[in-house]
Amino acid sequence: MRSQLEIHAHSSAKNYLFRKNIRWAGAIAVAAVLLVASSPTAYAIGTKVDLGSASSYSVLGSASVTNTGKTVLSNDLGVSPGTAVSGFPPGITLGQKHITDTEASLARSDLTTAFISASNQATDETIGAELGGLEFLPGVYASPAAVELTGKVTLNAQGNPDAVFIFKIGSALVTHSSSSVELINGAEACNVFWVVNSSATLDTDTTFAGTIMALQSISAKTRATVQGRALARNGSVTLDTNVFTPGVCTAEVPSSSAPASSTPASSTPASASVSSSVSSTAPVIELSSTAAASGGPGSPVSASSTGVASAVAARSSIQAQSSVALGTPPLSNTSAQIMALPIAGAVAVAAAGLGLISASKKRRTTPR
Numbered sequence: 001m002r003s004q005l006e007i008h009a010h011s012s013a014k015n016y017l018f019r020k021n022i023r024w025a026g027a028i029a030v031a032a033v034l035l036v037a038s039s040p041t042a043y044a045i046g047t048k049v050d051l052g053s054a055s056s057y058s059v060l061g062s063a064s065v066t067n068t069g070k071t072v073l074s075n076d077l078g079v080s081p082g083t084a085v086s087g088f089p090p091g092i093t094l095g096q097k098h099i100t101d102t103e104a105s106l107a108r109s110d111l112t113t114a115f116i117s118a119s120n121q122a123t124d125e126t127i128g129a130e131l132g133g134l135e136f137l138p139g140v141y142a143s144p145a146a147v148e149l150t151g152k153v154t155l156n157a158q159g160n161p162d163a164v165f166i167f168k169i170g171s172a173l174v175t176h177s178s179s180s181v182e183l184i185n186g187a188e189a190c191n192v193f194w195v196v197n198s199s200a201t202l203d204t205d206t207t208f209a210g211t212i213m214a215l216q217s218i219s220a221k222t223r224a225t226v227q228g229r230a231l232a233r234n235g236s237v238t239l240d241t242n243v244f245t246p247g248v249c250t251a252e253v254p255s256s257s258a259p260a261s262s263t264p265a266s267s268t269p270a271s272a273s274v275s276s277s278v279s280s281t282a283p284v285i286e287l288s289s290t291a292a293a294s295g296g297p298g299s300p301v302s303a304s305s306t307g308v309a310s311a312v313a314a315r316s317s318i319q320a321q322s323s324v325a326l327g328t329p330p331l332s333n334t335s336a337q338i339m340a341l342p343i344a345g346a347v348a349v350a351a352a353g354l355g356l357i358s359a360s361k362k363r364r365t366t367p368r
Contacts (some may be wrong), residue, residue: 014247046140046164049118049193051211051229054102058095059230060107061237067091069222069241072109075084077228079166080104090361091239110161111231115213118195120165127167146198149179154210157187161250165192165210175224180207189227190249199235202226211247218246302322 001153028241032058058073059065065079067087076095079085098104124139132151137158146167155162163186166190173196183189192210194200199216202208203225212218217235220226220242 034345037063045138046121046124046166048162048164048191049166049211051114051231052107054107054111054114054229054231056095057231058093058226058237060104060111061085061232062108062234063217063232064236065239066236067239071238071242071244072246074246075244078104078182085153087239108233109215111233115195115215115233116195118213119168119197121166121168122287123168136165138165139149140166140168142168142170144170147173149173149175149181149206152180152182154182154184155187155192157183157185157191159186161186161191162300163187163191166195167197168195170195170197170199172198173214175202175206175208177203178205180327181209183209189247192228192247200201200230207259209247257294 032297043050054060056076057078058075061079061082063079063082065086066084067090069087069090071087071091073091073093073095075089075093076098077093078086078098080100081100085097087098088097098102098107100158118225121140123142125141127143127147128140129143129147131147131149131153133153135154135156138160147167149319153164165187173194182193183192189209189211194210194212196212196214198214200214200218202218202220202223204222206221208224208225211229212226214230214232215234216232217237218230219238220230220234220240222240223242224240225243225245226247227245230244274329345368
């Protein structure tokens with residue numbers, strides 16, 4: 001028979017192993033819980049803004065519409081309740097002119113409804129004062145102050161032609177000369193909305209995409225082009241030798257007699273200089289874990305970020321190229337993290353189970 005000393009030593013060793021297993025199980029469980037807690041909450045994707053009858057307009061002003069030079073509007077031109085429209089000709093509109101009539105009044109009313117609806121959509125991410133050099137994934141973005149665009153901003157739909165981009169701007173929107181909005185990987189101008197709580201100014205030679213809904217006025221300077229619309233709720237629209245092309249979605253374009261293609265044709269005209277290439281040089285703006293954890297806005301990846309920004313951009317590039325080749329949308333950061341939640345939960349349950357099993361076995365084997 002073993003001596004009492006041997007039994008005591010054996011019992012002490014068992015207890016040590018028992019406590020060690022419990023500590024490991026507890027550590028694993030805590031790590032799993034932290035993983036779940038740190039995963040960003042799934043945001044509701046921004047919904048396309050219903051413009052109502054205002055969707056048929058290239059330009060809609062409230063007080064007036066003034067043009068200089070040979071501006072071309074692909075769709076309707078309207079003003080209400082103001083009555084002043086000047087500069088057509090030499091400017092031309094390929095749609096209808098509605099000057100203080102029933103149609104223009106209804107369009108302005110629908111614009112007001114659309115403006116409020118877009119403003120009330122939940123914000124996914126807060127953005128800074130400069131958009132140039134950044135790349136955005138689908139979502140609803142907001143700035144409490146004025147926003148500028150210097151150079152190029154890229155909107156990446158990640159292979160989803162229905163992806164919606166909404167920018168809610170607290171004050172003015174100003175683009176600098178030769179700036180551009182680039183749409184890639186299926187992004188379409190019909191799904192891009194700029195809600196401006198003051199006035200918008202597009203500087204010379206700007207290439208812009210999306211529907212501008214300004215609370216006050218909109219000014220498009222010499223040779224600025226817009227794939228979309230300029231809709232001013234309470235002020236005027238001023239034009240100067242501009243070209244407005246349709247901001248309709250590919251699915252909204254009437255089908256022709258040409259054979260159907262498995263790949264949707266781009267609705268972007270050549271003059272808009274919109275690229276379908278994949279860019280991995282700009283930092284990608286995604287929903288941050290800070291925003292998710294706090295339930296409010298977080299900090300986007302900045303152009304000065306190193307390492308993380310490059311990795312995120314490279315990953316997005318690879319995902320986008322894969323989605324084009326396979327015809328399926330890539331997995332976003334948020335989706336991947338949501339998929340990780342049940343795995344983390346399983347790890348936590350397994351860890352807890354390991355602790356209980358260890359405890360049970362130790363109790364059964366501990367000498368009395």
